[in-house]
Amino acid sequence: MSLETLWLALLGLFLAGYFVLGGYDYGVQMLHPLLGGRRGGHETERAHRETERAHWEAQHTHREAPRTRGNAALAAMAPFFLGNEVWLVAFTGVMFGAFPYLEGTLLSGLYPLIVAILVGLVLGSAAVQLRGRAHSARARRRWGALIVFGGALPALCWGLVLGLLLHGIPRRADGTFHIGPGDVLTPFVLACGVTTALLFAAHGAAFVALRSAPEPAARARRAGTTLLRAVGAAGSLALLLTLFGAGASMTNRLTSAVLAALFATALAAAWHWLSHGHRARAFAATCCATLLPVLLVGAGHYPYVLIDSAGTGLTVHEAAADGATLKILTVFGVVVIPVILAYQTWSWWAFRGRTGRRHPDYF
Secondary structure (H helix, E strand, O other), X not given: OOHHHHHHHHHHHHHHHHHHHHHHHHHHHHHHHHHOOOEOOEOOHHHHHHHHHHHHHHHHHOOOOOOOOOOHHHHHHHHHOOHHHHHHHHHHHHHHHHOHHHHHXXXXXXXXXXXXXXXXXXXXXXXXXXXXXXXXXHHHHHHHHHHHHXXXXXXXXXXXXXXXXXXXXXXXXXXXXXXXXXXXOOHHHHHHHHHHHHHHHHHHHHHHHHHOOHHXXXXXXXXXXXXXXXXXXXXHHHHHHHHOOOOOOOOOHHHHHHHHXXXXXHHHHHHHHHHOOOHHHHHHHHHHHHHHHHHHHHHHHOOEEEEOOOOOEEEHHHHOOOHHHHHHHHHHHHHHHHHHHHHHHHHHHHOOOOOOOOOOOOO
């Protein structure tokens, strides 16, 4: 295996890791109003009044104000929140260092979607942390709406990016790739966007079912099975468009067909296990479903890393840095990658099991 192929595999590993770990963050954010309330999906009006009265008394008696009542769905992801972004940082670092020509071409061509993803990340992260400091029910609802928006916008945009990469990005006469509104607003790309957003939501529901107390876990199971059926419907539309020549333009069709079949199998397995209460198996299946689209883009287009509508484009060799740079990066990678994996493994072990009294209430 050449260094170019090795670093392409690592690039895919980091993006797939982010889709798996950051994907349930997006899903939890989108679903937290439905799954996170202690009583019926939201705090009761009595609890709102008690909290507001406690804050009023704190302001007039100089006592410390109590923290806002938590959200079970947000509490489930709290120990891992923002820590999962390390995979996105690692992916960006590898792309900048090992594939500078891909970085220059991809970021400039997908600039509007990249900006939308970053806006959603910033708004969602800020809203999650500020919601718990709100002093009124109205403020909590506003922050809650921003949390949902901050999860839905990046999830949808990541799906649009996947759809464009699968279909092919228009190429100008000077060899640069560029997208316009008409390239994004096509049936196939929109179907990929909706499929990915629903998939992340279902992944988040499976995560809450795995981590939360029995009552929110039961709600998450019901929401997850419904969302998985919706993922299957949206994904079937994208597949039909491909079969009729208006969808993906894959270089390696047999490999792509196998990966698509594995994706469908993972969805079916997740639905079956979630329906029957096998929470860990269902979450493992949704993890597989979220990483397979990344593998589909990489393996389905190899040796291209970026294709145009005609089925040709930028190859791995053309996109990669020179051999000396890749050798230097390999030395750093031998040290950094095991640290990232060890940190993620430790965090999951330290905060294993359902959320409860032994876990601190962050949000």
